[in-house]
Amino acid sequence: MAKKNNWKYEETVDRIEEILAQIEGGDLELAEVFSQFEIAIASLQQCENFLAEHRERVELLLENLGNS
Numbered sequence: 001m002a003k004k005n006n007w008k009y010e011e012t013v014d015r016i017e018e019i020l021a022q023i024e025g026g027d028l029e030l031a032e033v034f035s036q037f038e039i040a041i042a043s044l045q046q047c048e049n050f051l052a053e054h055r056e057r058v059e060l061l062l063e064n065l066g067n068s
Contacts, residue, residue, distance in 0.1 A: 009050055012043050019043075 019040040023033055 012047055016040050016043050
């Protein structure tokens, strides 16, 4: 998962958007399209993992709040 000290969700989303804009722009060679697409998919997985982890934490906090 994305546990690097300097990893930021928002920056990762921005990077994904940049990659998509490059791909959609049509200025990349096909090999670079595949390379950038692979990076975007890995970044999306990091974001999904981050959100899932934090969703679980929120659900646990809400559950504990309800039990108080």
